Amino acid sequence: MKLHELTIVEAGKLLTEKQISSRELVTAVFDRIAQVEDRVGAFITLCREGALSQAAAADARIAAGDATPLTGIPLSIKDLICTEGVRTTCGSKILTDFIPPYDATVMQKLKQAGAVMVGKVNMDEFAMGSSTENSAFKLTRNPWDLARIPGGSSGGSAASVAADMCLGSLGSDTGGSIRQPASHCGVVGLKPTYGRVSRYGLVAYASSLDQIGPLGKTVMDCALLLNAIAGYDPSDSTSVPQAVPDYTAVCESGLSGITIGLPEEYYRVAGLDAAVAEAVQAAVQKIEQLGAKTISVSLPHTAYAVAAYYVVASAEASSNLARYDGVKYGFRDSGHSELLEMYKSTRSKGFGPEVQRRIIIGTYALSAGYYDAYYGKASQVRTLIQQDFKKAFEHCDVIVSPVAPSPAFKIGEKSHDPLAMYLSDILTLSANLAGIPGMSVPCGFSSEGLPIGLQLLGNHFNEESLFKVGFNFEQSADVRFKKPTL
């Protein structure tokens, strides 16, 4: 038995039955990291010592009969979630040496559950990107093909799970940043409903779109992770005071009575790869065989989602990132005698090109004379996109589509054309504009052996339907048994 290959459910069982210890499990994971991390490059910071001491505490807790499903389970954490005493870079030079003085709410919850943090994983700088190539620190490679990107911005999370360097991960999703890398790396990823998980301690990119969520090897593992992190938090006034169900409980109920909506616009997007279309079609047939009914639905404003998203997200980013000024924390370009010079020099040297581009677009879109034409207009189109989903969900429980138009592209393929990179997010970012939950579940492989993900979208706070459809589909398909060869 290779301990690093276990799922959270499998490892939890062995831990509570005392067949293995968390110390053994965590040691096995670090042995695996020693074997493959130099090729994958998922981690910015490794926390071996901290992880082993958390494992020892977990073992004591298990011995005392006080374990939760996550006690002793090694996880990786995207490097934009604040971890007390462990540096949190956000993939940016400007936060290279930032050591948060407090834990994000999700970290407090994981610690209370007894989870073990293996390390902090790579990402596009400030979560702006779809390939993790915008990290100021390193390239992360797709474990299925090291010449390709892992997706982004939670590329380190997805790659670390796919390469068995942890049993699960937390990422964040502003326009597809959990679902798209999950799809490209052949793992499960969930973006919860906006407000389902506290954003307190999440470094902000676009506050009305950002949401923390789990990545795991299986749907059930993601349910366990969401169980642990979901819920209202007085420290995040946008978190929603609504009871958290047990997401594992719904998984095993069948699919009869479930209606699947197939949005015609999502199957007509430019550049939809034939292998992706085929794998998704086969998955839909499988879901029908499992007892669900399918209908066609329409999301007529899909074509405008990318434009609306880049206005809204850039505008919010330009405001959120104003705080990085070289005064309170982070990098400062020293040696300037004037404050304004220091601000400008610090920000220009501290932020990478994609972040600067979005700050400029956002500042432009919010500036006098342009506000109504850009931000105002985009916010109205956002309403129409939200209404599209509302109407669709009057007729179906879950919307099924591809996650990304094509499997993982090659490193460097799109990095010189920002717009081409933006367009690859067309199938995921509407969910963020509408605030609805979305899941990516592996559904097949391209002829080159690259993973393909199936996207499941649900109505606000209807994660349960996603888990139900995701779990039943996953169990009926053999995709989950395949692992990358590293």
Add this chain to the structure above:
Amino acid sequence: MRITKEEVLNVAHLARLDIEDAAVDAFAGQISKILDYIDQLNQVNTQGVFPTCHAISLTNAFRDDVERPHLDRGAALANAPERADGNFIVPRVIG
């Protein structure tokens, strides 16, 4: 070009960024292309449509005005690039 070099430099100044001369043209080109793409929003009839700034409508989230523990001064200052006597140190503000 949709956005001129001068406009890029002006917006960059507002955003407190110094764009190197060599990079201004590339930025202006890329941003122009993105703004041209964004223009397709004008094809959408949004007359009378209420703008959405937040996907989940919550009414004001109030809390009682009570004292709570907060970070101590040392911890709050610990990440500052320059600090002295419990303060953040910055270059001269007024000329």
